[in-house]
Amino acid sequence: MAEEDAPTKQVTEGVKDLQVVEGRRAIASSGPQMGEKGPQKIGGDSFTVRTANPPFLQERESIYAQIKERRDAEFSQKIPVDITVTMPDGNTLSKNKDDTPFQSWKTTPYDVAKSIAQGLADSSTVARVTYDSFVADYDPAQDGMESADTMLDAMDEANEDSPDSEGGDKTFLWDLGRPLVGNVARLELLKFNDDQDAKTTFWHSSAHMLGEALEHLYGTKLTIGPPLKGGFYYDSYMGKDAFREEDYKPVEQEMTKIIKKKQKFERMVVTKDEALELFADNPFKQEILTTKVPNGTRTTVYKCGDLIDLCRGPHLMHTGKVKAFAATRHSATNWLGDTDNDSLQRMYGISFPDKKMLKVWKENQEKAKERDHRRLMTKQQLVMFHELSPGSAFWLPHGTRIYNKLIDFIKEHYWIRGYDEIITPNAYNLELWNISGHAMHYKDAMFCFDVEGQEWALKPMNCPGHCLM
Template sequence: MLVSLLWKLHSASRRRAFSSLPFARIAMATPGGHPKDEMYLGAVIPKRIQLFQAIQSQQKSHLDSLPHDSIRVTLPDGTVKEGKRWSSSPLDIAKEISKSLASNALISQVNGVLWDMKRPLEADCELKLFTFDSDEGRDTFWHSSAHILGESLEQTYGCKLCIGPCTTRGEGFYYDAFYGELGLNDEHFKQIEAAASKAVKEGQDFERIEVTRDEALEIFSDNNFKVEIINDLPSDKTITVYRCGPLVDLCRGPHIPNTSFVKAFACLKASSAYWRGNKDRESLQRVYGISYPDQKRLKEYLKNLEEAKKYDHRLLGTKQELFFCHPLSPGSWFFLPHGTRIYNKLMGFIKSQYIQRGYEEVKTPNMYNMKLWETSGHAANYRDNMFLLNIEKQEFGLKPMNCPGHCLMFQYRVRSYRELPIRMADFGALHRNEASGALTGLTRVRRFQQDDAHIFCREDQIKDEVRGVLDFIDYAYKIFGFTYELKLSTRPEQYLGEVETWDKAEAALTEALNEFGKAWQINEGDGAFYGPKIDISVSDALNRKFQCATLQLDFQLPDRFKLEFSAEDETKLERPVMIHRAILGSVERMFAILLEHYKGKWPFWLSPRQAIVCPVSAKSVDYAKQVRDRIHQAGYYADADITDRKIQKKVREAQIAQYNYILVVGEEEANTGQVSVRVRDIADHSVMSIESLLQHFADETAAFH
């Protein structure tokens, strides 16, 4: 192999050449006293660079030998630019458009495929350019920042890098690595950030090569984690390797042009992780980071992060006595009476809409024989995330999702085209065997419920059903005070079914989105393997993004379960399309998001503490109890503080407990049948009759429904 030959030929000289480079200088120990792996830094990294450069040189010579004939590059506005095949890059085209664009464009899209700005164009194409203000730009920026973090970690601690993506929540990035006995903490961050700052100042280019499997295995032969990834890649997968400065990393890319774009960089936290999420595998350290193109945005982010810490749902949930978790059932939360009030309100809100929107609520078993999961495909692809049981020498699994059970319900008798669409809704408890290190409050749990529903419809009904789900999402999220973004995720590289079916489904989703009338983006190639989907990300009051709602088309489960309905021509049977749909998503996760979104100040309709009656003295205690009971009878949550404390203290504690209304009653109110009403966080008060107060409560509740 070429790279092996070059490695042997230059073996004697490479140590001398690389020992003089800045990244090869090795300290004996880190400030924490942890010795670096000198062999790893002094030999492995130079070896990788040597191999990278050899392959890069060979590929460049090949490209230079190809004919550089003219190509047409079409921009989104229809403008056509001229370029040279195998020579012109998206960056060259950006420079022709404007200096500003060339300075700010982070990534491009060539015929729907994300493309490095400096990677040569190969043929006539449609070209889009993205800055940090786009999702594509931000994701690429943060993924590239993960490489800067990886470089810093590898250079500082001589660790073995594992994976380094941008986070799924779309804010920042992390890198997992194996450090042996070293445990990272906040005290290590200054050194990591200093090494990252050095990489940024050097303006290291992100360089790309394509390699064979054998070449990849040779480059990363000293890292068993990368070797495992390479061996698991499909045989027809193009393997790419990127370099920035001393870091050579296995990565599909793409990346920003160079490290100098990352003007602001910070480490956020360190935590433990398991290789591939498996508790039986190697224990890793995960470092989270955030970066921006300028310091101002980083400062704003860190300020918002500190603000968000004050409203962490776990902290607020404890203060308000809403829920708790016990070590005897990790990942499964106990909802206390006040927390259960909110939980039930959320489910009741969705159920009230089911009546209006044509959903039928069903209940399905929690446990199924594994034969069901073999039919659905989950036994092969999801088994490790399931809780399994052996009953009478047969294997069963607790359900991690409702869809296979709903397929059985559709299947239990002959269906007619007249019945479709059938909209099945299910709040059944779900269980997923999440790794203990991944459990995070209510946002990542083992036991949860979803406002789960599956719509079985004909192909010609897809558009109307999708439009109906979008209307439902819009209605609910407006009530919660969320803004949201929509993306259409289309057919991925690996997919099941016929292209014609996918094209029809994508066209129906496109038409539904256009009729819906809100801005949306296309997310090429990011659909599920079983069908296209619409991704909905919400933004809360702290401007954080979350994925809650789900809208996915599925052609595969109906096929796996052989679902059929009699067509209008009763001699013919047709297969339905299945739409997976959730509005809240996990009720637990939505509970956590709303608690932080409202900063613990629940709106009246959702509040577990809607009113408290505070008597001024013992003389008005009986009247306070009467008022409380009247409010209860009207269907609202009310308490009475009948302690002998001063009224000022009662009011103050009621405000801290986040009661929406504080009702003060004394002898005068008792004699007139009125209450003195204080609204949470407002100093002023007014006097109202009980009837007027209850009408006000009814009006405020109705405003949210």
């Protein structure tokens, strides 16, 4: 027998001393883990029945207005100083078209773009800013820039794919309407059609708009609403209620109203205590704040219309930049991706800065449906699907013949290539997966269950079982 490699030897040696090691963490993230004390049922009666324009919207806006007065008073103490902005072509700008100088705390990326051409300013989605230096009265911590990105952290803990983060200590994605705070070594104006960061920003803003629509229509308790590589979603707590396909049209109609209002996306820095007061009605936002924002620090929220949400940003200038939206699908999920936690309702959407782009997208979706193997296999009576085992195929007679033919083909080539077949158990004490490392990285995606007080799991792969042999 060939000598065991190091990983295999580690697993083989480890199983000699089996002990049950408890723990729910499956991934690494910054700061304490939400739900690290065990299963969470925190939604309670925060949502009981669908309620249009619930009272908490006005209450939250009132608290926001009080906090904004404090931030405006702080902002009034800032001293604008002249700054320069260098564009990607190396050209350094310092003045508006009316010859007034660019100044910190006043000049925005939109202003810089407008000094070049109004069309450039209006067609840009977001800015990527690399600072040469910050002005003396700028403090990143006071500006909420040193706190954790609460949405990305929540996505990480739920094992969701999150957008790429900003690069460099002084390079940031920056709202077009947010004042610059120092001399800029490089200012890039990003457009939806040309840059993935621009698409991410566009769909992130669209997710906020979807959240606003869901609060208006149903009074849902919003959790997280991130952008994806091709669209976005928002997760909501709705108690025992659930989304249905007939909800799509009202949501689309409400989104149209939000788009027409051209609501400004407004960034505001808040202390942890202020944020807790803002989201006193929402146990999920409370959990994020309590766990992810250290005491005595600041974070940021964004407002559009009467939606106020925890968010690092950046966002579009206003909701009118979105020209077309469609609700695409819905599903059930769980808080932090853990089936022991509250059940949430997820609604997906897609949006574009041009109605023609949505039309093309829908046409492509229809073409993809025609090529969908699930549809073809069902049409050819090879397999069937059932809601009591979603995502799993029931092989019908014709499909089973093909399935067995493929198995025979694989087995034949096992023998040709000198392999021997073995069969291992389907379930093991979780300690095997602790030793192999699978539990540390993938436990939240494994099927775990209790056996006489010890934690077991169905095998996600064969190798550790082979190591035992």
